[in-house]
Amino acid sequence: MKIIEVSNLKKSYGTNHVLQGVNFQAQSGEVIGVIGKNGAGKSTFLEILMTIKQYDAGTVIVLDENIESLPMNRLELVRKQISVVLQPTQFYKTLKVEELLKLFKAYYKSSIDIKKIIIDFKLEPHRKKYFDKLSGGWKQIVSLAIAFLSEPKLLILDEPTTGLDPHMRNMLWSYITDYNKRTGGTVILTTHNMDEIELYCDKVMLINNGVNEVFDTTEGILASGYKSINEFYLAKVSI
């Protein structure tokens, strides 16, 4: 089943023409990495898919809805099926980790067991701590745990592993892979870590000069003669 279909997407900030014709599709159950240099437009692209950023031209279909000028009630139905990692707000400050998880479980009407989430995300030592007092990496882990609570059809993660230590990265990737296998959910993420792309992503989209210069399976890229995704990236993208 097609989850996302993007054609000829364009987005500029004033005279900065960031996306100049991006084409992209995601099928149910795929894990897709979006790569490109700093400022290439990856976050802009993801925010458009999250339905939180306007675009200038092109077509964006998310979960069978053309999101341009969609009435608010139908846009909300689309958003309900998407999970994103939000930047923590002030509101998080006054709550402890376990309280936050319980609150979002109730909000999402999730059937996921909070105890399992705490075990899976290694949160036991932190569950009674105030969110605000956690280190940056642990705040990120809690935000990711919350994103998974809704068991979304589509999970959009902007640099989810940045700032995480190697064990936490492995833990997060195991969780993403397991979630994807268990629920058939689609994951779209950005990362600057090419090893993660090679190990865990089914497909890769390289945004370069405003377009999807490459959009292929990880195997397809490696079969075309590159020793690694890192080598592919360095060959394709100049500073």
Ligand SMILES: Nc1ncnc2c1ncn2[C@@H]1O[C@H](COP(=O)(O)OP(=O)(O)OP(=O)(O)O)[C@@H](O)[C@H]1O
């Ligand atoms: N709200 C905004 N207003 C004006 N310019 C913006 C805005 N958001 C992003 N930009 C610009 O658009 C370009 C693309 O930014 P974006 O954050 O999408 O890139 P990115 O690929 O995610 O970069 P990075 O890898 O550094 O996170 C950059 O030149 C950035 O300065």
